[in-house]
Amino acid sequence: MGIYNKKQFLVSIKSKLILMMIGVAVIPLVFLVLINIRTLKTEVQKSIHKEHELTASKISQTVVEMVKTTQESLETIAITNPELFDWSNKFNREDIIYRMLKKYHHLEExxxxxxxxxxLVKISKRYAISPKELENISTDEKFKTLKCGELYIGKPEIDLDNQIVFELGIPVGGDKEYLTGAIIAKISLRQVMKKINATKTKEGSYIILIDDIGYLIGHSDYSQVTRRQDVTKSKGVTSLLKIKAEEKNVLKYEKFETMIYESYLGEDVLGVYGLIPIVDWGVVVEQPLDNAYATIRLMITRIIITFLLTILIIGVVGSFLIYLFMKPMNELANGVNxxxxxxxxxxxxxxxxxxIGMVIEAFNSMTEEIKKGERMKV
Structure with missing residues (x-):
């Protein structure tokens, strides 16, 4: 009996009217929401990419400005002190170095x-260096580069204090036989790390700084640097190395690329990457898609709840209205029986x-005529 009543309800006008009301109210809303979600997803990606590009650009500018400032300062010292490399000018050299180390916090040595x-002289902020420890670097690659009159930028490495440092060297007086000397400064990336840590990023985002061969030299979580985390599995890093290997890559230096890819942690991320001029390093900003689309997921959850409430309200209100509509129909059916x-x-x-009122009136008239006909028979 229950199954029969259920089937009867499903084929009834009442059920059809309820479904029609729900369909008319919900289907257009579903299409509208789907279109808006797609648009919102695109806008969220654009917003995140734009913010990440700005962050990557700031980090890039910080590194470039630090290198340029150091280079210009060292060149100024060399120009304003022509007798700097005379063997008898030891105290002047030491005085200049002490003043430089005091003035620039990012200089370590x-x-x-x-x-x-x-x-001729080597002075460090952290370690005492005796004259006996001075070395001849004439066979080193860095001196060969300087002797050719070119700027030398060394490979970043972790020092004894677990900070990333690299060497910057400038030639003085020309190249080859005209070289009068060179100045080499050891620079700490501590200031860059402070910039990375101070940079506000979206929840879950992190900044990666790599050297010219893809080694990690900077990260929002610095412990990953100290434990030598391998980030070369990140498609952003591999894309950077690919760009660097291409010819005429100078044209791509200030251009930051954006894409969705798999990070070195194996999760899908929204990433921005680009090369840093002068040093040939790379900066990558990544954000897991789960974090990036958290706002969209929250919106979808709210929409689903709204849909369910809408269907419930339509069902309740529709049932009441249909009851009022079907009441005279039921009475008509009772009259026929x-x-x-x-x-x-x-x-x-x-x-x-x-x-319906006209049908009821016609039915009542019909029963009255039938009644009269039955009386006449009698």
Whole structure:
């Protein structure tokens, strides 16, 4: 009996009206929401990419400005002190280095090199260096680069204090036989790390700084640097190395690329990457998609709840309205059954003057005529 009633309800006008009301109210809303979600997803990606590009650009500018400032300062010292590399000018050299180390917080160590590659003086902020520890670097790659009159930028490495440092060297007086000396400064990336840590990023985002071969030299979580985390599995890093390997990559230096890819942690991320001028390093900003789309997921959850509430309200209100609509129809059905059983005195109360009211009026007139006909037979 219950199954029969359920089937009867499913094929009834009442169920069809309820489904029609829900469909008319919900289907257009579903299409509208789907379109808006797609648009919102695109806008969220654009917003995140734009913010990441700005962050990457700031980090890049910080590194470039630090290198340029150091280079210009060292060149100024060399120009304003022409006798700097004379063997008898030891105290002047030391005084200049001490002043430089005091003035620039990112400088850790400065050494001055003679034309034949011998260190004339080397002073560090953290360690005492005796004259006996001065070395001849004439066979080192860095001195060969300086002797050719070119700027030398060394490979970043972790020092004894677990900070990333690299060497910057400038030639003085020209190249080859005209070289009068060189100045080499050891620079700490501590200031860059402070910039990375101070940079506000979206939840879950992190900044990666890599050297010219893809080694990690900076990260929002610095412990990953100290434990030598391998980030070369990140597609952003591999894309950077690919760009660097291409010819004429100078044209791509200030251009930051954006894409969705798999990070070195194996999760899908929204990433921005680009090369840093002068040093040939790279900066990558990544954010897991789970964090990036958190706002969209929250919105979808709210929409689903709204849908369910809408369907519930439509069902309740629709059922009440359909009850009012179906009441005269049910009374009409009862009247038909009464007439079939021989009760010609049954009258259906007329409540409205609409189409159903006209049908009820016609039915009552019909039963009255039948009643009269039955009396005449008698």
């Amino acid at each position: 400065i050494s001055m090199i003679s034309p034949n590659g011998m260190e 009464s007439v079939k059983s021989g009760n010609f005195d049954y009258k259906i109360p007329k409540q409205n003057n609409d189409e």
